[in-house]
Amino acid sequence: xxxxxxxxxxxxxxxxxxxxxxxxxxxxxxxxxxxxxxxxxxxxxxxxxxxxxxxxxxxxxxxxxxxxxxxxxxxxxxxxxxxxxxxxxxxxxxxxxxxxxxxxxxxxxxxxxxxxxxxxxxxxxxxxxxxxxxxxxxxxxxxxxxxxxxxxxxxxxxxxxxxxxxxxxxxxxxxxxxxxxxxxxxxxxxxxxxxxxxxxxxxxxxxxxxxxxxxxxxxxxxxxxxxxxxxxxxxxxxxxxxxxxxxxxxxxxxxxxxxxxxxxxxxx
Numbered sequence: 001x002x003x004x005x006x007x008x009x010x011x012x013x014x015x016x017x018x019x020x021x022x023x024x025x026x027x028x029x030x031x032x033x034x035x036x037x038x039x040x041x042x043x044x045x046x047x048x049x050x051x052x053x054x055x056x057x058x059x060x061x062x063x064x065x066x067x068x069x070x071x072x073x074x075x076x077x078x079x080x081x082x083x084x085x086x087x088x089x090x091x092x093x094x095x096x097x098x099x100x101x102x103x104x105x106x107x108x109x110x111x112x113x114x115x116x117x118x119x120x121x122x123x124x125x126x127x128x129x130x131x132x133x134x135x136x137x138x139x140x141x142x143x144x145x146x147x148x149x150x151x152x153x154x155x156x157x158x159x160x161x162x163x164x165x166x167x168x169x170x171x172x173x174x175x176x177x178x179x180x181x182x183x184x185x186x187x188x189x190x191x192x193x194x195x196x197x198x199x200x201x202x203x204x205x206x207x208x209x210x211x212x213x214x215x216x217x218x219x220x221x222x223x224x225x226x227x228x229x230x231x232x233x234x235x236x237x238x239x240x241x242x243x244x245x246x247x248x249x250x251x252x253x254x255x256x257x258x259x260x261x262x263x264x265x266x267x268x
Contacts, residue, residue, distance in 0.1 A: 004265070012252035029069055030062035038064075045088035048160040048240060051268040056098050063094040072109050076167070079114045085150060088157050093165040095173060099262040100189060104174050109145035116149050127254055138166040142182065163242040164221065172236035178227060184228030192259045200252040205231045217248040240265055 034042065039061070042049055052060065067090045075081040089110060119136045126209060137152040156165040176186045184201060187261060189196050205228055211218050212225040220238055224231035238246045238256045243265035246255040258264050 010085060015027045015072050021056075025069075026066060029065040030046055030059075032065050033058065034060060038083075040267065041087045042091045045084055045154075046091045046157045047161070047239070048093075048157070049091055052095070052098075053268060056263075060091070060094055063098060064090045067094055067104070067220050069105075071107060074109060076111050076112045077115075077117070079112055079150060079168035081112055085112060085153075089153060089167055092157060092165070093171045093174075096168065096171050096261065100260075102175060102178060102187060104171075105142045106177070107174060110232055111145050111147045112150050112153075113148070115151040119147075138170040140170040140177070140182075142177050146170050147175065155178065160241055163219070163238040163245070165237045167183045168237050168240055169233045172233040173229065176232060180227045184230075186232070186260065189260060189262065190257075197260075200256050201228065201232065202236075202255045206249055219245045240253065244267075 001066075026181045033039075042064070042084050049060070064087070068086060071090070073081045073089070076103050083126045089112075093104065113181050116137050117134050119134050119139060136147075137149040138186040139147040141147075148170065156167060173182055176184060185194070185198065188197060205224070208212060208218060208220055208231060212222045218224075219242065220231070221234040235246070235250075235253055237258065238260075241256065243254070246257075247266045254266070
């Protein structure tokens, strides 16, 4: 056997072993429960998890373990990241994917500020580039990181019935990003119709924009009128925290989110 062929086979074998080892490690993490201490923290910090049906608790804990193993939490602005912070954010992120195969494959870092933070953004119009500074409570980038205000993340998790949750919002963007674009059109689950999703969400978004422009009360946060991607993200917040209200106000949007997440929070 020529030496170069032998070397190629060695490389292929090494890659195969590495891939198998990673798969085994992932499998072990997904099968591992949280410790009693970790479980108590999650239930204390994220009351929404208390409503989650028992059949999903095991898968949720496994995905939290996988998430914590994959993601590095970095405190900014002098913040020291605690175990409670990590578990709170991980539990909420994993709730979105607890019953589906989609995963935050591109995410490696979460930046956490004590409170709202300044964000510098560039907008391009032809040859003109405009820079602006805004104050934000969260950001989600296509290939990471996710940036969060802890004050707002903590409050959003503890008040689990007001329809406002910055962690769910930013991780809805992460799920949206998995399609390669942040446009309110995430990857569909098997058997889910993209054409039907587009019809439902475009119609609902246009009604929402008109209602916001007229100053009408809306179940979905008015911020959803900023664009299709924001409409999707705020709809996800309401889907988990005020599911009955969303189901009544926008039954087709609710039904599409049930299909997307394979969850039915209105029945919890």
